[in-house]
Amino acid sequence: MELCCPGWSWRKLCAVKDKLKQGYCGDWWLTHGGIYIIKAGYTWLGTSHNNVNWNPFVWNRLSPPKHCFIGWLVVHGRLLIRDRLHKMHICEDIACCICGNQDESHAHLFFECAYSRECLSLINASLKINVPTGNVVQWWLKLRMRSILRKQMIGAVIQALVYRLWDMHNKCRVEGVLMRPSNLILLVQQDIRLRLQGLNSCRKISGLYKAWI
Ligand SMILES: [Zn+2]
Known part of the structure; x- marks a missing residue:
């Protein structure tokens, strides 16, 4: 069976999934304020981004x-x-x-x-x-x-x-x-x-x- 090379979007989704997995597997959410909420997840994922003035x-x-x-x-x-x-x-x-x-x-x-x-x-x-x-x-x-x-x-x-x-x-x-x-x-x-x-x-x-x- 021929395997296809995954596209850019799929690779990005997998990278985000792996990062979020760290939060769950290490109980990061529980030790940093309790249950997971979307806002906290977004902030967590975006911490490495620089602020922009535009x-x-x-x-x-x-x-x-x-x-x-x-x-x-x-x-x-x-x-x-x-x-x-x-x-x-x-x-x-x-x-x-x-x-x-x-x-x-x-x-x-x-x-x-x-x-x-x-x-x-x-x-x-x-x-x-x-x-x-x-x-x-x-x-x-x-x-x-x-x-x-x-x-x-x-x-x-x-x-x-x-x-x-x-x-x-x-x-x-x-x-x-x-x-x-x-x-x-x-x-x-x-x-x-x-x-x-x-x-x-x-x-x-x-x-x-x-x-x-
Ligand atoms: Zn022109």
Whole structure:
């Protein structure tokens, strides 16, 4: 009988199982506070992980979950962008499928590409902010604003832009279509408006930001 090599997911599950087994076999749970609960198990498994400072940016309550998820993949550099696909021997061409001028990477797409830079400059102009083309998360973390809600909204706008750029990139790659930057910004505005309406937070936003959505 031919034996198959186990996949990555299965190997990871087995590794977690072996680690949890230590907790049970050595009565670790009993000697450290009693019965097993999921929270304690999660903390126990995650003790070797370093804390990250991008949590408030990625897991922003004003961002819809799908935006947070794409933002989380971006901070880990895990989107299936052409430079990664090339390393996996999945694609030969690594030129950006939007501009075609440079290699496609996370840094290029967010926001060195001429197309994404133009989208970002439209956001900057309309909200009177100055989001840079690199180190966006660090820029946001250092941003000092009187209103926490406004700061959260700026973070959500950037994350919505990242989501829409990724969506546009995929459409461009598959269908060969590219939307005007101004139309893409309309989608970003719509995403933020719907999210704020869903959270009933529209009335708390005022001035320029309210007018924008
Ligand atoms: Zn490009």
